[in-house]
Amino acid sequence: MEKILIVDDSILQAAQLKAILEDEYDITVAQRAEDGLRWASDENFSLILLDVVMPGMDGFTLLKKLQEEIITQSVPVILITSLSGVAEERRGLILGAVDYITKPFDPLIVKARVNTHVKLYRYRRQIEQQSMTDQLTGIANRRRYEQYSAKKWSEAIRLHVPFSICMFDIDRFKVYNDTFGHPAGDKVIAAVAQTAASHLQRSTDFLARYGGEEFVALTMGDTSEQIFGHFQKIRQEVENLHIAHDPSVAQWVTVSIGGVTVIPERGSDYGFYLKIADTILYDAKKKGRNRVIWANETLKQLREKK
Numbered sequence: 001m002e003k004i005l006i007v008d009d010s011i012l013q014a015a016q017l018k019a020i021l022e023d024e025y026d027i028t029v030a031q032r033a034e035d036g037l038r039w040a041s042d043e044n045f046s047l048i049l050l051d052v053v054m055p056g057m058d059g060f061t062l063l064k065k066l067q068e069e070i071i072t073q074s075v076p077v078i079l080i081t082s083l084s085g086v087a088e089e090r091r092g093l094i095l096g097a098v099d100y101i102t103k104p105f106d107p108l109i110v111k112a113r114v115n116t117h118v119k120l121y122r123y124r125r126q127i128e129q130q131s132m133t134d135q136l137t138g139i140a141n142r143r144r145y146e147q148y149s150a151k152k153w154s155e156a157i158r159l160h161v162p163f164s165i166c167m168f169d170i171d172r173f174k175v176y177n178d179t180f181g182h183p184a185g186d187k188v189i190a191a192v193a194q195t196a197a198s199h200l201q202r203s204t205d206f207l208a209r210y211g212g213e214e215f216v217a218l219t220m221g222d223t224s225e226q227i228f229g230h231f232q233k234i235r236q237e238v239e240n241l242h243i244a245h246d247p248s249v250a251q252w253v254t255v256s257i258g259g260v261t262v263i264p265e266r267g268s269d270y271g272f273y274l275k276i277a278d279t280i281l282y283d284a285k286k287k288g289r290n291r292v293i294w295a296n297e298t299l300k301q302l303r304e305k306k
Contacts, residue, residue: 001026002118003043007036007062008051008080013103017049017080020107021114033057037065040072046118049101052081052088060095067096071151074124076117134209136186137193145208145216152206153270156220156263162297164227165273166259167281168196168235169214171289172249179246188253189213192238199234216274217259224261224296231257232292232304239290254290256281261297 003026008014014029021027028043030036033054040048048066052059059079066072076098081088089100099113132144140148156163170176170192177185193209196217200207204220219227235257243253258281260273276295284293287303294302 002046002122003028004047004049004114004118005030005036005039005043005045006049007031007033007054007059008049009054010051013051013080013105016105017110020105020110024111025114025118033059033062036062040066040075041069045075046121047114048075048077049114050077050079050097052079052092060091063092063095063097076121078113078117134193137190137209139193139197139215140206140208142208142210145206145210148206148208149218149270152218152220153264153268157266157268160263161221162223162261162263164217164219164222164224164259164261165270165277166217166219166227166231166257167210167214167274167277168217168231168255168257169212169281171254171256171285172245173213175246175249176253185213188243191241191243192253192255195237195241196234199230199237222261224294224302227259227261228292228294228296228302231259231294235290235292235304250290256284256289257292258282258284258294259292260295260299263297 004021006014006017006027006029008017009031011031014031018027018029028039030039034057036050050059050063063077066075066077077096078099078101079092079097080101080103082103092100098117101110101113132141134141153163170188173185176188193215196215197207200217206218208216210216222230235255238255239252241253245251245253258277258279260276260280262268262273280293280295284291287293292304296302
């Protein structure tokens with residue numbers, strides 16, 4: 001069921017809107033603009049119904065803040081108002097509102113406009129999802145990763161929790177492609193992606209194809225020792241697929257993994273730690289491949305014993 005947020009300081013008006021829509025939608029009501037902003041940032045809403053006239057922060061100000069936030073700027077906002085002036089309507093549309101509903105409410109008009117904008121939002125999400133998905137593997141692509149990493153890095157700074165960046169790729173993949181051909185190589189990339197994805201299914205986990213045979217994974221909340229052990233299991237599961245490699249270089253297809261866990265502070269540079277993870281990945285390759293090397297919160301290395 002699609003979720004709608006109603007931001008209205010009037011208990012009566014919010015109740016009327018909820019009564020009109022609750023048969024078809026999951027409704028959340030906030031009576032203060034500040035609460036509305038918090039709810040909108042923490043939940044996935046398909047539409048926001050926003051009263052223009054509220055004490056303190058008014059609807060126009062809240063709309064401006066919603067449009068400034070990456071998390072909420074794509075969520076459609078319908079303004080609720082008794083203001084009939086063209087200037088007010090123009091102001092709302094310039095700030096990013098998609099429509100107006102005037103008071104007193106006509107239930108049929110409310111439902112029709114809400115249904116229209118929820119359907120448009122759902123369709124846009126489907127198109128965006130397709131553009132954010134790697135077609136070969138079905139996991140996130142580089143574009144989606146860049147958006148997600150920026151958002152989650154900021155969240156980790158705000159919550160002051162451990163954030164782990166992992167880079168891994170398929171060992172001697174060029175040799176595999178040269179030996180078995182690119183179609184077989186594509187199947188290997190997909191198999192590795194799905195194996196890793198099956199172990200990264202929590203809401204705090206993220207996996208993307210970084211490029212070619214290289215992948216990036218992000219997690220939040222785990223200590224370096226926990227995530228180091230987790231990626232050891234992933235490395236072993238890839239080896240356990242027993243995909244035959246060119247016997248001149250290896251028996252099975254394997255991956256090398258490098259990563260770092262940090263508790264980021266305000267001003268911390270995500271790119272710096274990504275480079276550390278990438279450097280450690282290539283250290284794992286130099287040490288013999290098919291292994292995990294990790295940097296803990298003090299940048300001390302944890303090495304898989306092989």
